[in-house]
């Protein structure tokens with residue numbers, strides 16, 4: 400059976416893990432949850448670094464753990480990327496990559512050249528790790544994890560040790576992995592931005608339990624999950640570039656239900672993009688108005704939820720087949736008589752394009 404079935408139960412004093420998940424065999428599944436919710440423990444169980452009694456793990460039809468069956472870590476075709484790059488200091492970059500390859504044996508799903516090319520590290524092959532920047536080291540670690548030709552890539556906050564600039568440098572490489580490799584990735588992150596850019600599916604853990612799991616778009620549109628909280632709450636839509644306005648340096652992206660204009664970042668017509676719209680950038684109005692906001696859509700209120708702050712509310716609005724979130728003050732919501740089924744104008748102040756969708 401395709402996909403990943405993972406069932407683990409662990410009881411430690413002070414913490415227990417109890418999960419039963421079916422994950423897709425394609426794409427990136429983000430594991431999201433507060434510190435101590437069990438994300439690393441779950442990854443370690445999948446890698447065989449923790450042995451949960453009565454656990455079961457099947458990856459694309461191959462049983463790695465079950466009653467009477469235990470595949471030890473070194474025989475599991477996994478790539479594991481940690482927060483801090485863990486390269487052999489005495490080996491060059493190439494030596495580190497070759498070491499990864501030795502573990503791959505015959506099953507070459509990713510060639511060394513492909514891993515080097517995907518992570519853009521061809522010019523670093525002769526260097527020792529102490530001559531690399533933090534971002535470069537992490538790119539080499541990811542390439543090494545790929546050189547194992549894994550059936551499953553486990554990434555535990557691979558960007559968290561890097562500053563914002565280095566993170567932005569690496570994210571495009573991770574996006575490429577997502578698009579060009581057919582390896583399922585389980586990606587632990589605390590960052591809604593990373594999740595929005597990279598994930599196709601989302602699993603939210605809380606106290607060792609699965610609070611919710613499902614495709615990204617639907618999960619982000621829920622009003623009851625913790626990751627919506629904070630400034631980064633928002634919707635992610637799949638869209639296509641429909642037009643380019645060269646005079647004003649804008650692109651029109653078309654999604655299921657409408658179109659939005661965004662800053663041109665060199666995309667051409669027909670290009671698929673992922674569009675992120677933060678709830679704080681979406682306002683609601685009874686009239687289309689004449690403000691500077693050019694992205695105005697017709698929508699219907701779908702649900703109204705609580706926000707962290709008592710003065711704010713989070714409103715889910717349906718625009719065609721898509722949903723957007725809007726964060727506004729309760730007073731504004733009351734003055735607009737926001738309620739389920741109410742038709743309103745949806746004004747989108749800012750649209751972030753993340754390619755490809």
Ligand SMILES: Nc1ncnc2c1ncn2[C@@H]1O[C@H](COP(=O)(O)OP(=O)(O)OP(=O)(O)O)[C@@H](O)[C@H]1O
Nearest residue numbers: 411412413414432433434435436437438439440441
């Ligand atoms: N070997 C162990 N024995 C007992 N408890 C452990 C062990 N390893 C981890 N824990 C506890 O299990 C809980 C889950 O830890 P885990 O590292 O999986 O959380 P996490 O969600 O990855 O957190 P973070 O986001 O901070 O990395 C924590 O309360 C931790 O203290």
